[in-house]
Amino acid sequence: MSFSPVLTPPPATEGGWFEALLSLSRFLRSPGGCPWDREHSARQFAGFACEEAEELCEALDSGNDAHAEEEYGDCLFTLLACMAAAEAEGRFSMSSALERAYEKMVRRHDHVFRGDRAATPEEAIASWNSIKLREKEKQRGE
Secondary structure (H helix, E strand, C coil), X not given: CCCCCCCCCCCCCHHHHHHXXXXXXXXXXXXXXXXXXXXXXXXXXXXXXXXXXXXXXXHHHHCCHHHHHHHXXXXXXXXXXXXXXXXXCCCCCHHHHHHHHHHHHHHHCHHHHCCCCCCCHHHHHHHHHHHHHHHHHHHHCC
């Protein structure tokens, strides 16, 4: 796998930067990439993502937006590294995970997309929780 960390020109869109970061995470797991990245499993990267999320919370609490922005990036990259590991392990693909996340968020936001929209945060969370409960029951085969 060939990869250059120099982006000339730099991406002009969020999607372009997302693709660049995803490509970087995949490259780092490749034979020409980083031995540390290759050594870690998706499960291990998931643990690292929890640590990064805690650092993000601390940065947000501090009120230092530059630090929070950096920690958001760290969280995102760590999740992408987790996905790259999951792909390498043959678990699933980024594409399928993104599709499932999109479908789930639309489904769980029924209170936004149906005719009788939720009027309050309480109605919205009640709808969300009801849908989530039905999904969990279906997963358990109830």
